[in-house]
Amino acid sequence: MNIVVCLKQILDPEMPSRDFRIDAATREADRGTAGLVMNIFCANALETALQFREQHGGKITVVAFGTSSAEEILRKALALRVDTAVLVQHDFAQRPNPWVAARVLAATIRKLGDFDIILTGRESGDWGDGQTGGLLAEEFSWPCVSFADQLNTDATKPGLVKIRRQTDQGSETVEANVPLVITVTNNDQNVPRIAKTRDVMQAFRQPLTNWSLADIGLDKQSLEECLTGTEVVELTIPIKQAHCELVTGETLEERIAGLAQRIVAVVQSA
C-alpha cells in the first residue's frame, strides 16, 4: 500500500516557559533560541507507517508544508528510510492555518499520485488545532479515522485496513476501505525509533523534492479564501502565578475546607 505521511515542523514544545516570547505584531511565537523539531504526533504517524511497511510492504512518501527549515525534518524522515520526501515551501510571515495546510497538502498529494492511506498526527504541539487531518479527508471526500494507535491490514482482505483508535472510554477497532485519512495518536507501541547513524549520514545525499506553491498550482490568492475564515486577533502570554497560595485558616477544618473548595473549583472545570 502506498502511504503518505504529512509532517509538520514546530517550535520545540519543551522549550522552557521562561524563554517563550511572542511577537505581538505578527501574533506569532518568537523563535528566539528554541529549536525546531518534528511534531511528536507526526513522528508517531511516521513510526506507524514504518511499522506498517515492515509488515506489509508498500511505499512511504513524506510531505512537509513549511519554510525552508522544514527540510530538516524531511532529512530525519529520509534517515528512517522513507521512499520519497517532498517539501512545499512558503514564506508566509504567519503560520498557515489548518485550512490552508489541508488545501496545500491535498494539492501536493494529488500531484504525487495515488495513495491508499494518508497519515497525519492528531494535532500539532504548537497551535494544536487538530483539524488538518479531518480537513484533508474533506479535500478528497475520503473517510477519516482519528486518534488511531494501531494500523494493520490483512492480505486476504485487500483494500481494507484495520484501525484501532482511542476513545474517551477506551478504544475501538474499525475496518475501513482505502483510500482514507488517519490521524495518529501516541501509545507505547508507536514510540518513534531512532535512526541508524549510517542512514543519518546518507540522508543528506538523498534526493528531496522542493516545490513552491506555484509548482502545485496554487497561489496566495486562491489560498486567501481559506485564510479569511479564521483570524488570530490576539496572542498573549498568560501571567503565571509564580508563588503558591498556602491555604490558611484558624482550625484544621477551615483549612481543609479551603483546600477542598480550591480543588473542586478546578475539578469541575476539567
Place this chain on the structure above:
Amino acid sequence: MNGELPTREVLWNVTHVWIMYVLLVPTLLIAGYGFYRRFRLWRRGRPAQRFDQPWKRLELVFRHAVIQQATWKQRFAGFFHALIFWGMIVLTIATTVVFIHHDFGLPIMQGQFYLWFQSLTVDIFGALTILGLGLAASRRWFFCLRDAVSNNTKSANVVELSLPNNKLRPLSQLVHSWEASLILIFLLVILISGFLLEGWRIAATNDPWGMWSPFGYMVAMLSKSWMSVAAMQSAHVVTWWLHMGLVFGFLAWAPYTKLVHPVTAVLNLYTAPLTPIGASLRAIDFDNDESLGVNSLAGFTWKDLLDLDACTECGRCTAVCPANTVGKLLSPRDVILDLQHLSHTRDDFSMSIIDATPALSPEALWACTTCGACVEACPVSIAQMPKIIDMRRHLAMEEAVLPDTMETAIGSLEARGHPYAGTQFSRLDWTKGLQVPQLADVQECEVLLWVGCGGALVERNQRVTRAMAQLLEKAGVRYAILGREEKCTGDPARRMGNEFLFQNLARENIATLQRYHVKTVVTACPHCFNTIRNEYPELGGEFEVLHHSQFLERLVSEGKLSPNAQSEAKVTFHDPCYLGRQNKIFDAPRQLIQISVRPASIEMEKSRENSFCCGGGGGMSFVDEPANQRVNRERARQVLATGADVVAVGCPFCMTMLEDGVTAVQASDLSARPTKVLDVAELLWDAVRDE
C-alpha cells in the same frame, strides 16, 4: 670435603637420557605452536600504534611485571604470587645452570656458587614456591568454595576474594576454573617431586654437601629412616621420569592456558596505553571507517586481541566493578574471558559477538558506568571498559537500539543540546541575581567558566554554579560564561555509544571556543573536564582545562581567596571517577576541604583511584535502575559508614546520585545520620564569603 670441589653429579641414576632430549622436540614444537597460534590471532586485529616512547613502556613492564606493583595491591594474592614468581625464576635459572654445566660443558655448577646459589638459594626458593602454591590453592580450594557455598560474594576476610558474578557461568568459565586447579596440582607435584629427587640423591650418594640443600636434606633424613638405598634408587628413577614428563608436559601445555601470561602480560604491559584512563576512547572516522563500533572480533585492534590473551583470570576487575557489586549482569572479567574464548574457538572473526554469551548481552553492556575501575585494577593492563564502549557504539549507531530513557536523553541532546529532557530551566536561569559576564557581551576573558548541562539545568547543581561564580567574582578573576552558546560537551552521547552525535556536539563547541579565542577553561564537572581536556584535542580543540577544585586551590594559594571562618564538620570526600581515577587528580579537592573545614577530612575505605563510582557515569544518570540494583545506594552506604556529617563531591552527577542515595538509605534506616552532600566549591564559598 677437603680439597674436593663442591658439585653434584648431574643425571645421577638415570639412563637412556637421550629419550629426554628427543621428547624435548615435540614439547618445544607444541609450546611454540601455542605461541604462534596466539600471535597469528592477534594479527587478525585492526592496526594500532603502540610502540612509541619505548623507555616509558619499559618502565611499565619493569614496574608491573618485575616489581609487580599492581599485583601487590591485594596483599595476600600479591604475596603468594611473588613467592611463586620469584621461585620459578630462581628455579629456571637453576635449570639453566645445569643445562649450561652439563650440555655445554662449562663447569659453572661448582664451588661456592654451587653451595650458596645452586644448593641453598634454590632450595629455599623451591620451598617458598611450594608455600606460594599452597597459599594459592588454599584460596582457590578452601576460601572460594566456602564463600561460594555460603553465597558470600563480598567476603571481607583477609584473602580478598574475587568471585565472578554467579549469574554468569558459561562453559568457558567452568573450563577455566578446572584448568586453574589442574595447573596448581601440576606445579605442586613437579616441585614436590623435585625435592624428593634431591633428597633421595643426597641420601643415596651420601652427598657431603647435602646440608647446603636444607629441604632436600630433610627429605633425605626422613627417607633414610624407612627406605633402603635400593628403594631410594628405584623411587628416584621413576620419580625422575615422572618429574621430567610433568615438566615437559607442563611446558607444552602452558601456552594454551592462562600460564601464558608471563609472556602475554609482558607484551601487554609494553603496549599498554600511556595516557590516563580518561583519554582511552578513540574517535571514529565517519568518512572512512568500515564499521561504527565493534560487533565482531575483526572489529577489534590487535592490541585488544592481545588484551584478551593477557588475562590471568584474577577477577579483580569484576570485584571492583560497581555494577557487578550491586548485582547487575555486567562482569568485566567475563567480557574479556568470553571474548577470549570466542577468539580461540571461532574461525570466522566477522561473526557477531554482542549477545554471543550472557556476559556480552546488551543488558550487561548497558549496565556499565564507564568508571574505569576495571582498567585501574587490572595488573596486566587490560582495557575492559573501552571494549564495552566499542560494543555500545555498535548498538547505538549501527542498530540504533538503546535503553528507552537513554534514547530520550539522546533525543534531547539532538534537539536541544542537553540531555535533560523535560527541564524547565534554560542555561541562564542560575545567573538570576548575579552579575555573570557572558562571552557574547564581553567578547574575551581570562578564564571561561564552562557551566555544563548539569550545572545549569539541574536545580541542586545550580547552587554549586552560583557558588563558583561568586568565588570567581570575589577573587577578581576576569571570567565569562558561554551561556546559551554552550552545548553539551557530548560526553553522555559518547559514553552511550553515539559517537556521531558526540562529534557533532564537540565540533560545534570547539568552533565556539575558538571563535572567542578561549585559552583556559575551568569547569565544575569532571565529565566536561575530561572531554574538553582529553577528547577535544583529537577533534582539533586544544585548551588548557582545569577542574574547579584545581583552579580554586590555585586562587587560595595565590591569596586571592582566603577563608574567614572554617566550619566544624566531619567531612569525607567522594572522589569522582572522571577526576580521580581517570585523570589522577586527587589532592586539589582535598586541599579545598582542608581550607574550608576544621578537622581533617575522613578518608573513605574506597577512595582515590580505588573510589567506588556514584553510579552516574556512562549515561546511567538517565536510566531507571531496579530498586535493588542501585549503584548510588551502595556508595551512599559506604559514605554513611564513615560517620561523616558531610560528604563532599566535585561533580554534578555525583551530587545528584549521592543525594538520592543518601536519602534513600536514610529512608529505610531511620537511625542513619542526616548526612549532607555538598560540593567543594560550596564548602569554600561558605568559608570565604563575608557574612
Place this chain on the structure above:
Amino acid sequence: MTSVVISCVFTWTGIDRAALGVLGAGQRLAQELSGRHTILILGSPSDDLVAEVARFADCVQVMSDPMLANYHSETTLTALTEACRQLNPAVILLGNDSYCQEMAPRLAHRLKGSATGDALSLKAEGEAVLVTRSVYGGKALATFALRRKPAVIWVRARAYDPARPQDASAEIVHMQLKIEEDQRVVLIDRQTQPQDAARLEDARVIVSGGRGLGGPEPFTHLQSLASAMGAQVAASRAACDAGWVPAGWQVGQTGKKVAPELYLAIAISGASQHIMGIADAKTIAAINLDPDAPIFHHCQFGLVDDYRKVVGPLREKIIELLA
C-alpha cells in the same frame, strides 16, 4: 426564526456535565447574538432524554434514527451535516470529547464555514465569534475571530457554567432526513477500559503520593480520595521504587509525563526530576508537612499539614461540595 446558535447533544453521552456546559455556552452566546438557541439532539434518543433536553432551549431539533444510535465517523458526520445545513445557523457548538473533535473541522468544511476548538471562552463581536484557547502547550492564549458562517466551535465543555433550565417549554421538532449508512468504515469492536486502568497521560485529574506516605496502606486512602474527585492515582519514584505501588504509576523524568487539569501532590517533596513529569499540568497543588519542600515552588495552592490528618476529611468535604 432561524437558529443563530445550535448546541449539539448526542445520545451516547446524554445530558452529562459536559453536555450541560455546551448548552450553557449555547444559551449565553445566543443571547449575545440576539438570536435563537436551538438544541440539536442526534442519535437514537428516548422521549425522556428529549424532554430533559427540552428544558434548556426554545427549540429542540431531534435527529433520530436507529442507525445513528452509535457513533460512526462517516454516518454520524453526514447526518449532522445535513441537519445543520437545514437549520443554517451562524454558530454550531459541540463538546470536546474525541468524537466531537473528530467531526467538528469536517463539519465546518462541508458547510463552508470556519472552525476552532478547545475553546476556553466565547464572545460575540459583531458578525464574528471570538474564541479564546490555549496554544503552545499552555504557554500562550490565542483569541480567534471566526468570521465565516457557520462557525463550528468545540468547547472545553466542563469549564463552562451549566445551562439554566428555561421557564417556557420548548418546541420539539423531529427532523425528517434520509440517512444512508456509510459502509466505507465498519465498527468491529469497542473496548471500554475501567477508569483506573486508563492512561495517566490522559487523566484530567491526578492525585499523587510520595515517599512521605511511608508505605502502601496510605495509598488506599489516596485511592478513595481520588475516586471522590474522579481522579487517577499516581506516585513519585520513591514510592514506586519502595514497591508500595506499581511501577506504572510513576510520574517524573523517568516515568510518565502527565498533563492533567489538576495534579494534587501529597507528601511529595518536589525534586526536579518529579517536576519534569508534571510540567504540563495546568494546576498543581500540594499537601506537605514541610513548608520548605520544593514542591511549593511549583504549586498554585497548597496546604502545609500532615496528610494523615487531611486526606480523610478532605475527601468528605469534596464529596459534599461536588454533590
